[in-house]
Amino acid sequence: MKKLVVVGNGMAGIACVEEILKYEPRFDVTIFGDETHVNYNRIMLSSVLAGERGADDIVLNSLEWYQKHGIILRLGVRVVDVDAAARTVTGDDGSITPYDTLLIATGSSAFIPSIEGVTKDGVFAFRTLDDTRALLGRSGPSTKATVIGGGLLGLEAARGLQVQGCEVTVVHLADTLMERQLDQTGGVYLKNKIEALGVTVLLGRSTKAILGNGHVTGVAFADGTSHDADLVVVAAGIKPNVELGRKAGLTVNRGIVVNDHMETSDPSIYAVGECVEHNGVCYGLVAPLFEQGKVLAATITGNKGPAYTGTVLGTKLKIMGVDVFSAGECRDGEGTEPVRYEDPGLGVYKKVLVRDGRLAGVVLVGDTADSHRYMDWLRENTELNGQRKHLLFPPPSEDAGHDVAGMSDSTVICGCVGVTKGTIIAAIHERGVNTLSQLKECTRASTGCGSCTGLCQGLLKAVAPEFEEETKLVVCGCLPYSQDQLREMLHGQRLKSVQEVLDIYGNGIGCEVCKPALSYMLDMIWCGDHDEDRSARFINDRVHANIQKDGTFSVVPRMRGGVTTPDELRRIADVADKYQVRMVKVTGSQRIDLLGISKEDLPNVWADLGMASGQAYTKGVRMVKTCVGTEFCRFGTQDSTRLGIELERRLENLFTPHKVKLAAVGCPRNCAEATVKDIGLIGIEGGWQVVVGGAAGKSVRKADLLVTVETDEEALQAAGLFFQYYREHGNYLERSYDFVERIGIERVRKDTVYATEPVRHGLLDRLQKSKKLSKDAWLEGEDPVNATQFIPIQAIEGLGVRA
Amino acid sequence: MTERIWVRVTACENIPIREGRPALVGDREIAIFNTGDGRYLATANHCPHLGGPLCDGIVTGSAVVCPLHAWRVNLEDGSVQRPQSDRCIETFPTRVEDNIIVVGLPATRHEEHAA
Numbered sequence: 001m002k003k004l005v006v007v008g009n010g011m012a013g014i015a016c017v018e019e020i021l022k023y024e025p026r027f028d029v030t031i032f033g034d035e036t037h038v039n040y041n042r043i044m045l046s047s048v049l050a051g052e053r054g055a056d057d058i059v060l061n062s063l064e065w066y067q068k069h070g071i072i073l074r075l076g077v078r079v080v081d082v083d084a085a086a087r088t089v090t091g092d093d094g095s096i097t098p099y100d101t102l103l104i105a106t107g108s109s110a111f112i113p114s115i116e117g118v119t120k121d122g123v124f125a126f127r128t129l130d131d132t133r134a135l136l137g138r139s140g141p142s143t144k145a146t147v148i149g150g151g152l153l154g155l156e157a158a159r160g161l162q163v164q165g166c167e168v169t170v171v172h173l174a175d176t177l178m179e180r181q182l183d184q185t186g187g188v189y190l191k192n193k194i195e196a197l198g199v200t201v202l203l204g205r206s207t208k209a210i211l212g213n214g215h216v217t218g219v220a221f222a223d224g225t226s227h228d229a230d231l232v233v234v235a236a237g238i239k240p241n242v243e244l245g246r247k248a249g250l251t252v253n254r255g256i257v258v259n260d261h262m263e264t265s266d267p268s269i270y271a272v273g274e275c276v277e278h279n280g281v282c283y284g285l286v287a288p289l290f291e292q293g294k295v296l297a298a299t300i301t302g303n304k305g306p307a308y309t310g311t312v313l314g315t316k317l318k319i320m321g322v323d324v325f326s327a328g329e330c331r332d333g334e335g336t337e338p339v340r341y342e343d344p345g346l347g348v349y350k351k352v353l354v355r356d357g358r359l360a361g362v363v364l365v366g367d368t369a370d371s372h373r374y375m376d377w378l379r380e381n382t383e384l385n386g387q388r389k390h391l392l393f394p395p396p397s398e399d400a401g402h403d404v405a406g407m408s409d410s411t412v413i414c415g416c417v418g419v420t421k422g423t424i425i426a427a428i429h430e431r432g433v434n435t436l437s438q439l440k441e442c443t444r445a446s447t448g449c450g451s452c453t454g455l456c457q458g459l460l461k462a463v464a465p466e467f468e469e470e471t472k473l474v475v476c477g478c479l480p481y482s483q484d485q486l487r488e489m490l491h492g493q494r495l496k497s498v499q500e501v502l503d504i505y506g507n508g509i510g511c512e513v514c515k516p517a518l519s520y521m522l523d524m525i526w527c528g529d530h531d532e533d534r535s536a537r538f539i540n541d542r543v544h545a546n547i548q549k550d551g552t553f554s555v556v557p558r559m560r561g562g563v564t565t566p567d568e569l570r571r572i573a574d575v576a577d578k579y580q581v582r583m584v585k586v587t588g589s590q591r592i593d594l595l596g597i598s599k600e601d602l603p604n605v606w607a608d609l610g611m612a613s614g615q616a617y618t619k620g621v622r623m624v625k626t627c628v629g630t631e632f633c634r635f636g637t638q639d640s641t642r643l644g645i646e647l648e649r650r651l652e653n654l655f656t657p658h659k660v661k662l663a664a665v666g667c668p669r670n671c672a673e674a675t676v677k678d679i680g681l682i683g684i685e686g687g688w689q690v691v692v693g694g695a696a697g698k699s700v701r702k703a704d705l706l707v708t709v710e711t712d713e714e715a716l717q718a719a720g721l722f723f724q725y726y727r728e729h730g731n732y733l734e735r736s737y738d739f740v741e742r743i744g745i746e747r748v749r750k751d752t753v754y755a756t757e758p759v760r761h762g763l764l765d766r767l768q769k770s771k772k773l774s775k776d777a778w779l780e781g782e783d784p785v786n787a788t789q790f791i792p793i794q795a796i797e798g799l800g801v802r803a
Numbered sequence: 804m805t806e807r808i809w810v811r812v813t814a815c816e817n818i819p820i821r822e823g824r825p826a827l828v829g830d831r832e833i834a835i836f837n838t839g840d841g842r843y844l845a846t847a848n849h850c851p852h853l854g855g856p857l858c859d860g861i862v863t864g865s866a867v868v869c870p871l872h873a874w875r876v877n878l879e880d881g882s883v884q885r886p887q888s889d890r891c892i893e894t895f896p897t898r899v900e901d902n903i904i905v906v907g908l909p910a911t912r913h914e915e916h917a918a
Contacts, residue, residue: 512860539870
């Protein structure tokens with residue numbers, strides 16, 4: 001077999017190898033990668049920096065994949081020389097490897113401008129997984145981070161750093177952010193949005209020097225001003241890695257020059273991706289490399305025919321909910337007619353440039369829903385005269401699948417993984433795909449940033465014969481509505497009791513599924529000011545204890561933060577003796593469980609305990625597990641015990657869609673397992689990380705980082721914002737980890753910690769209102785809802801009396 | 804025809820609307836339900852599945868859902884509506900006299916299994 005050597009283990013090289021493997025004949029493939037990682041999704045690095053994904057989550061090809069295809073993988077080896085005459089490559093480990101065919105996919109590296117002091121400690125690039133890890137190691141609350149470069153990469157870095165709690169400043173040479181993609185007005189809209197999120201933007205600044213003695217302390221600008229910084233990220237652009245092309249004697253301009261068949265000037269050498277130049281253009285985005293890889297694979301395997309004719313570039317970007325899209329030309333010019341729409345209130349700006357009746361370019365800020373339509377127009381060079389009235393807003397669609405139906409098969413639906421509409425349709429028809437998760441499994445579409453989920457769903461709806469909506473639409477047979485609709489209806493119609501809802505919208509009867517769900521919704525919507533109907537509650541919520549298999553109950557008193565006192569322990573012991581409690585057990589949530597108590601004893605047990613309900617029986621706040629933190633632990637960096645107790649105090653006695661377990665830990669050693677809780681507070685040097693959506697039960701899921709903050713109060717507030725958001729938008733019986741996955745952490749952030757002031761205020765306000773009306777359920781022991789709530793009925797007569 | 808002893812058990816207001824309550828009649832534990840449509844239905848208090856306390860279940864129309872494993876039992880005839888099962892529990896006729904629920908219990912205990 002012929003030997004194919006691939007230099008470069010990145011997205012372009014591996015995507016191309018994947019295409020090559022589809023053809024015969026086979027090659028003996030050796031791949032060199034100078035990074036020590038298997039192929040990962042470089043686009044997702046910002047999401048690793050933002051703590052949304054771990055390094056493992058962005059792996060595109062596992063080691064097994066390389067093994068399965070018999071590929072020899074040489075990780076951590078940089079190829080430093082090519083001998084085109086002898087057909088060998090030389091690694092920096094001294095190895096010499098012969099090839100019959102060489103594929104150069106060396107990509108590009110960060111362009112580091114010649115700024116004085118740029119080699120100081122604390123200056124980072126943002127290009128690789130190692131860069132990202134290094135940045136993560138240095139960023140934290142109150143770290144002053146300066147990003148040099150207000151382009152795509154710089155803004156993504158800024159977003160990640162901000163989530164890590166840094167005070168972020170973006171310094172940009174030009175007077176418009178992303179000036180290669182945006183016109184001046186679009187740039188202003190983007191700047192306003194980013195500034196509203198708390199990022200400082202400095203435009204028109206040329207960085208002259210990095211200040212500091214050995215370690216960064218700031219940056220100095222050409223205009224004489226300077227700015228403090230603890231770390232600096234240089235994201236000033238990229239430059240193609242063409243060194244090997246030069247050494248092999250290939251024609252090289254800015255990139256290694258290739259023709260329409262992806263051939264270089266040497267018939268044994270091919271090149272693909274960001275290191276190449278085609279028709280005078282070097283690309284820096286992911287879409288072209290997939291297209292190039294397909295063409296190259298055909299050529300290299302002797303199936304020469306398909307030609308690469310260049311890629312129409314579209315850039316889609318999302319920073320903390322700010323959507324930006326740009327394609328084609330972005331600045332007004334001779335011969336183009338600009339068509340504009342802007343709404344400063346909504347922060348939406350749209351501009352379309354038309355030349356000779358066809359689309360020349362488009363800029364969208366704040367609303368990018370139509371981006372696929374514009375990409376199609378550009379790619380197909382569509383004649384637009386018939387659509388002049390609908391340039392900025394599409395005509396109302398005739399059915400749900402209309403928008404996707406109008407796209408061509410070659411339209412890329414998932415930009416992260418490079419999946420076209422045609423591929424998705426083929427998967428639906430040929431592989432029986434009916435659900436979104438099957439589609440993800442089969443094509444990987446929608447597994448990246450997730451922004452194409454709606455389109456994928458639209459396609460499934462339109463094409464799949466047995467499309468199944470995965471979200472549980474209807475609560476049960478009694479009420480033909482989704483929980484979303486119900487919440488709206490209950491609120492809009494001002495309904496306050498379960499029976500009322502069932503009478504008006506349901507079958508008038510209800511069941512064990514919808515009644516507790518409606519009870520929860522009414523309590524949440526009216527902040528506790530509803531007509532409570534105990535018959536609609538599960539027995540646990542009628543007697544405030546957890547029913548056991550023999551009909552007895554378990555009693556777990558509240559023990560905030562897992563901290564108790566000798567007095568409490570004595571009373572617990574006395575109760576255990578007095579009521580002959582069958583088992584006294586320490587639970588997994590740092591509390592004590594008294595098991596085997598009869599219903600009629602409950603009020604007396606509660607009175608004797610003199611403690612509040614621990615809500616261990618209901619869908620509510622269970623506990624805040626804590627470690628001893630700075631109070632005793634020699635490693636503690638925060639007083640986790642005190643904050644945990646305070647958090648429990650603020651949220652206890654409230655109901656939630658499903659149980660909520662929380663934890664507060666004093667340092668990243670995480671002794672109280674905050675990363676697998678619904679809400680966790682993780683103490684770090686100088687602040688707290690607030691994480692949400694973790695689980696260690698039926699599912700195991702590492703919590704997502706919501707935000708990093710400096711003070712205790714900010715941490716409590718962030719936890720409260722998420723808590724109330726989950727209460728209001730979670731479906732009944734949906735755990736927070738399913739909720740966060742369904743909504744997406746990015747949107748959760750946007751709707752909570754990064755929401756506008758009135759929105760945040762509203763969430764906290766409703767939480768407060770609910771809290772005010774909530775009370776310790778065990779008080780009902782002294783003041784029962786009715787005479788027989790706990791006491792069994794004794795017949796007035798005995799059996800001996802005949803009527 | 805089963806011979807019955809009619810026993811005055813408790814005042815109507817002791818069984819809240821759409822709830823059940825356990826009642827001890829002699830040494831026998833029964834469950835009495837208020838179905839919300841003016842009827843009071845009485846059954847044995849043990850779920851035919853694993854003996855769970857039916858009185859603690861959620862009432863749905865004229866059936867109750869056992870709190871332990873959600874078996875649904877018809878309160879009118881004691882049959883199991885869900886899951887598929889031939890098991891059955893005893894039911895007892897009731898009437899209301901002077902706001903007191905009166906339950907008709909079999910005169911002899913062995914007839915319990917006759918149903």
